[in-house]
Amino acid sequence: MGSLKVTLCAGAAVLAALTPTAHAADGGTVSVTPASPAPGADVALKISGCSGTTGSAASDAFVADAKLVGTAGTLAGETRVRSSLEPGSYDVKITCGSVTVKGAIKVVANESGSPSTQPPASPVAPVHAGGGGTAHLAAVDARAAGPGTVHAVVGLLLAGVAATAVALRSVRRSRRPGRTD
Template sequence: MASLRVTLCAIAALGAVAATPAAYAADGGVSVSPASPRPGGDVVLRMSGCPQKTATPASAAFVADARLTPAADGTLVGESRVRSTLTAGTYDVKVACGAASRTGAVTVVRQGAQPSAPASPVAPVPAGGGGTAHAAVVDARAAGPGTAHTVTGLVLAGVAATAVALRSARRRRDPR
């Protein structure tokens, strides 16, 4: 399952790299895409010319060290996230490939205000309805089942019990 996940991530990374401009290091082996990410943004890292099956890029700009794995075209591909607390500037990216090391750079830019929303939804998305989705979730959590729900449940349970009793009595009377 893990190899399938890596394969799908590599395919997605290849599509992202093809669609966005990349910044290449002076040695031509390390690229970062997009070339100028914002703080908190995701980046795709690519490295060519590494004889190893994996490589590890590290940078003060990244939240954590990434791991590059083989892609279909022979390059190594991986993802990382830019720290959300970074100021605009250029940060070194060092990639360890076996005993060799290559360096690149990522230029972090601040374009307008940093988004305050998380990368993925953590609650219902307010998609129309004037924000009623949020109000409905809050109301449902606060209200819970009340007296009307309890009475309805008891009535339904009584009807079900009566139906079972009548069916059992009918089966006892009808000899087959």
């Protein structure tokens, strides 16, 4: 086995050993990183033992429900702990497919004992921003439609006007008095 493979395998083993894991009564395995977050902290959730490819994790401790996605069997997602929480244990309900896992998350006090000094929560879902109501128009690709009949008629009219202007100018030049050819 090459040294790169050995290094990657050893790194994966160390990571697996250090990742906090909670075993649920329903047979699923849930891990939360960090294991004991402070108010305002971002948390990553991972669950194995799910039958579907999507799920959600809900808790009063979270700013918003975590949307979980992945392959059949293992789902992952992120959310943020409310910055106004008091330290303590909060219930978490994870639903994926026909599996429901109930557990708890332990929120600890910040080291300083004061409210979180992290920046305010950022959105965890898509945000409709900008566009001024024209975003639905951007979905239509103008190249797909191509020039139509109206464009062809306008082009022919402009070409006709340009040809007429050139012909008239040529006629005016040839009729100038005092011109010798």
